[in-house]
Amino acid sequence: MSTTETIEALATQEYKHGWSTDIEADTLPKGLNEDIVAEISRRKREPDWLLQWRLQAYRRWLTMTEPTWHNVHYPPIDYQDIIYFAAPKSQKDAPKSLDEVDPELRRTFDKLGIPLDEQKVLAGVAVDAVFDSVSVATTFKEKLAELGIIFCSFSEAVREHPDLVREYLGSVVPYTDNYFAALNSAVFSDGSFCYIPKGVRCPMELSTYFRINAKNTGQFERTLIVAEEGSYVSYLEGCTAPMRDENQLHAAVVELVAHKNATIKYSTVQNWYPGDKDGKGGIYNFVTKRGKCLGDNSKITWTQVETGSSITWKYPGCLLIGDNSVGEFYSVAVTNNMQQADTGTKMVHIGKNTRSTIVSKGISAGRGQNTYRGLVRVNPGAANARNYSQCDSLLIGDKCGAHTMPYIDVRNTSAQVEHEASTSKIGEDQIFYCRQRGIPTEDAVNMIVNGFCKEVFRELPMEFAVEAQKLLSISLEGSVG
Amino acid sequence: MERVGPMLEISDLHAGVAGNEILRGISLSVGAGEVHAIMGPNGSGKSTLARVLAGHSDYEVTAGSITFDGQDLLELEPEERAWAGVFMAFQYPIEIPGVNNAYFLKAALNAQRKARGEDELDAIEFMRLIKGRIKDLDMDPALLNRPVNEGFSGGEKKRNEILQMAVLSPKLAILDETDSGLDIDALRIVANGVNALRSPDRAIIVVTHYQRLLNYIVPDYVHVLSDGRIVHSGGKELAMELEERGYSWVETDAARPVAAVGA
Numbered sequence: 116m117s118t119t120e121t122i123e124a125l126a127t128q129e130y131k132h133g134w135s136t137d138i139e140a141d142t143l144p145k146g147l148n149e150d151i152v153a154e155i156s157r158r159k160r161e162p163d164w165l166l167q168w169r170l171q172a173y174r175r176w177l178t179m180t181e182p183t184w185h186n187v188h189y190p191p192i193d194y195q196d197i198i199y200f201a202a203p204k205s206q207k208d209a210p211k212s213l214d215e216v217d218p219e220l221r222r223t224f225d226k227l228g229i230p231l232d233e234q235k236v237l238a239g240v241a242v243d244a245v246f247d248s249v250s251v252a253t254t255f256k257e258k259l260a261e262l263g264i265i266f267c268s269f270s271e272a273v274r275e276h277p278d279l280v281r282e283y284l285g286s287v288v289p290y291t292d293n294y295f296a297a298l299n300s301a302v303f304s305d306g307s308f309c310y311i312p313k314g315v316r317c318p319m320e321l322s323t324y325f326r327i328n329a330k331n332t333g334q335f336e337r338t339l340i341v342a343e344e345g346s347y348v349s350y351l352e353g354c355t356a357p358m359r360d361e362n363q364l365h366a367a368v369v370e371l372v373a374h375k376n377a378t379i380k381y382s383t384v385q386n387w388y389p390g391d392k393d394g395k396g397g398i399y400n401f402v403t404k405r406g407k408c409l410g411d412n413s414k415i416t417w418t419q420v421e422t423g424s425s426i427t428w429k430y431p432g433c434l435l436i437g438d439n440s441v442g443e444f445y446s447v448a449v450t451n452n453m454q455q456a457d458t459g460t461k462m463v464h465i466g467k468n469t470r471s472t473i474v475s476k477g478i479s480a481g482r483g484q485n486t487y488r489g490l491v492r493v494n495p496g497a498a499n500a501r502n503y504s505q506c507d508s509l510l511i512g513d514k515c516g517a518h519t520m521p522y523i524d525v526r527n528t529s530a531q532v533e534h535e536a537s538t539s540k541i542g543e544d545q546i547f548y549c550r551q552r553g554i555p556t557e558d559a560v561n562m563i564v565n566g567f568c569k570e571v572f573r574e575l576p577m578e579f580a581v582e583a584q585k586l587l588s589i590s591l592e593g594s595v596g
Numbered sequence: 597m598e599r600v601g602p603m604l605e606i607s608d609l610h611a612g613v614a615g616n617e618i619l620r621g622i623s624l625s626v627g628a629g630e631v632h633a634i635m636g637p638n639g640s641g642k643s644t645l646a647r648v649l650a651g652h653s654d655y656e657v658t659a660g661s662i663t664f665d666g667q668d669l670l671e672l673e674p675e676e677r678a679w680a681g682v683f684m685a686f687q688y689p690i691e692i693p694g695v696n697n698a699y700f701l702k703a704a705l706n707a708q709r710k711a712r713g714e715d716e717l718d719a720i721e722f723m724r725l726i727k728g729r730i731k732d733l734d735m736d737p738a739l740l741n742r743p744v745n746e747g748f749s750g751g752e753k754k755r756n757e758i759l760q761m762a763v764l765s766p767k768l769a770i771l772d773e774t775d776s777g778l779d780i781d782a783l784r785i786v787a788n789g790v791n792a793l794r795s796p797d798r799a800i801i802v803v804t805h806y807q808r809l810l811n812y813i814v815p816d817y818v819h820v821l822s823d824g825r826i827v828h829s830g831g832k833e834l835a836m837e838l839e840e841r842g843y844s845w846v847e848t849d850a851a852r853p854v855a856a857v858g859a
Contacts, residue, residue, distance in 0.1 A: 548690035551650050552704035553678035566694025
C-alpha cells in the first residue's frame with residue numbers, strides 16, 4: 116500500500132480512552148479573578164500564606180503576556196471561559212480506604228488499566244491517583260511512612276507538612292518564571308508531594324495518574340519532590356483523558372529538589388487526548404518542569420514519553436548547582452494527525468564538573484509537527500562542564516515535520532559540549548524486509564519505532580517501558596499501510 | 597502429501613516499475629526438491645524476478661500469473677507469501693537500528709507460526725533452535741544481540757540472511773545474489789548453509805551473476821535471463837559453458853525460443 120493510503124488509514128483511528136464518567140462535579144463558575152483564587156484556597160482550607168502566594172502569582176500573571184516564541188499554533192485561549200476548580204462530589208466524605216472510593220471512579224480507573232489494588236502491591240507500585248483535581252486514593256502511604264517517606268496529595272501536604280511545602284514551593288519554578296507557571300501558581304488545584312528523608316532509598320516506584328474528566332476544566336497540578344542528602348527516589352507520572360470537543364488547558368508545574376548525593380528519577384508517560392484527525396479537541400499541555408541539583412554529586416533524570424495532547428509545550432530542565440551534579444533528559448515525543456509538540460530541555464551548568472546528557476527522539480506522522488528546543492548553558496563558574504546532546508527525528512509519511520532548535524551558550528572555556536542530530540524516514544525497504552520475513556506492516560512499524568526509541572525506553576522502569584511501548588503503538592496505529 | 601503439478605508455476609510474467617517493463621514474458625516451473633539457478637548479465641531482470649516473487653510493491657505485474665502451491669501468489673501480501681513459505685535472501689540486507697537481531701528473528705518466526713496456527717516458541721525453545729544453526733554458519737553469537745544488520749560486514753549480513761532462512765525453514769527459498777561481496781571462505785560457508793537446507797520438499801532459486809557460487813550449490817537447472825526473458829535453459833553444465841563463453845553467445849542466440857524446463 117502507498118504512503119497516502121497509510122496516512123488515510125491512520126486518520127480513521129479513534130482515541131481508545133474516549134469516554135467520560137458520570138460523576139457530578141462540584142465546580143466553581145467559569146472565569147478567573149481574585150475571588151476565584153481566594154475561593155479555591157478557601158475550599159482547600161489553605162493557610163493564609165498560601166492564599167497570599169496565590170494572589171501574588173495571580174497579580175503577576177495579569178502583567179504577563181502569553182509566549183509566542185514556540186513553534187505551535189492554536190487559536191487564542193479565553194482564560195475567562197475556563198473553570199478553574201472541579202472536585203468529584205464524593206470527595207466531600209473523603210474516602211478512608213479504597214473500599215470507600217466511588218465505584219464509578221473505580222471503574223474509570225479500571226478502564227484505564229490502573230489497578231488500584233493487589234496488582235499494584237505485587238508490582239511494587241504506590242499510586243496517588245488524581246481524578247479531576249482532587250486525590251481520591253493513596254496507597255502504601257503507611258509503608259512508606261515507616262521509612263519517613265512522605266507521599267501524599269499536595270493539599271494534604273499543605274495541611275500536614277506546611278513548613279516543608281512553604282520552604283520549597285516556588286523555589287525551583289518561581290511564579291515569576293513564565294506565563295503558565297504564574298497561572299498555575301494562582302489556581303493550582305492539587306498534585307503530589309513527595310519527601311525522601313536523608314539516606315533513604317525509596318523501595319518502590321512512586322506513581323501518579325492524572326486524568327482530566329469534567330468538561331471545560333483546566334487542570335493545574337502542582338508537584339513537588341524533595342530528596343534529602345543521600346536519598347533516592349524514582350517517580351512515574353502517567354496521564355490519559357477522555358474525548359472532548361473543546362480544547363482543554365493544562366498547565367502543570369513540577370519542581371524537584373535534589374540535595375547532596377541524592378538522585379531523583381522522574382518519568383512521564385503522557386497519553387492525553389490528542390484531538391481528532393482535523394485537530395479538533397485535544398489537550399493543550401503547557402507544562403513547566405524543572406529540577407534543582409542543589410547539592411554536590413546530586414543527580415536528576417527526566418524521562419518522558421509524550422504521545423498525547425494536541426499541543427505539547429514542555430522543557431523539563433535541570434539547574435546543576437552542586438559540584439559534580441548530573442542532569443539527564445531522555446525524551447520520546449510522538450506527533451500524529453494534527454498534533455504539535457515543542458519540547459526539549461534546559462540544562463544550566465552552574466557548579467564545577469557538572470555533566471548533562473540529552474537524548475531526544477521525535478517521531479512525526481500524519482501532519483504532526485515535532486520541534487526539539489533545547490538550551491545548554493555553561494556559566495562562567497562551571498569549570499569542566501560536559502554536555503552530550505543527541506536529537507534524532509523519525510518521519511512517517513511526507514506531510515509531517517521535524518524541527519531541531521538547539522541553543523548552546525557556553526561561557527567557560529574548559530567546557531565540552533557535543534551536539535548530534537539526525538533525521539530519518541521509516542524506509543519502505545525496512546518495512547518490506549520485515550513483511551518478507553512474515554511480520555505484518557503494523558507490527559513492523561512498531562518494531563522499527565521501538566528500536567528508534569530504545570535508548571529512551573531503557574531509562575524507564577521496566578513495567579512502564581512496556582506501557583510506553585503499548586502507547587506508542589496505539590498512537591501510531593495505521594500510520595503506515 | 598501428493599503434490600499436483602509443480603510447487604511454483606510462473607507463466608508469461610510481465611512486470612515492471614513505473615511503466616517501464618523489465619520482465620517480458622517469463623515462464624518457469626519449479627518443482628519441490630529442485631534447485632534452479634537464474635543467471636544473466638546485469639540488467640537482465642534477475643533481481644526483479646526475485647522481488648516480484650516476494651511481492652515488492654515497487655513492481656507492477658502487468659500480465660501473466662504465478663501459482664505457488666496451488667495458490668495465486670500475486671493475490672497475497674508480502675507477509676502472506678512469507679506465511680505460505682516463500683523466503684527471499686536479500687541482495688542488500690536491510691539495517692533496522694535498535695532492533696535486536698535475535699528478537700527480530702523470533703518475531704518473524706512466531707508471526708509465521710501464528711499465521712499457520714502453530715504454537716509460538718518461547719525464548720528458551722527459540723534459543724535452542726537457533727544455537728545449532730549459528731554454529732553451522734560459523735557465525736559469531738554476539739551478532740544475535742546486535743541490531744539487525746547494523747554494523748555487520750558484508751559477509752555477516754549474508755550469513756545472517758542464511759540464518760534467517762534456516763530458522764524460518766521456507767518451502768521456497770530465493771537467494772538474490774547472495775554471493776555478491778563474499779570472499780571464498782564466506783562463500784563456502786554460505787553455500788554449505790544452503791546445501792544443508794536442500795530437501796525433497798523444498799525448492800531453491802539461486803539468482804546469481806557468476807558461476808562460482810554454483811560450484812558449491814550445484815543446481816538441477818540453469819536458466820539464462822536476457823532482457824527480461826529466459827533465453828536459454830539447461831542443466832548444471834550450462835553454467836560452466838557460460839563461465840567459459842560469457843553471456844554474449846546466449847544473448848545473440850536469443851531468437852531461439854526455449855521451453856521452460858522443470859518438474
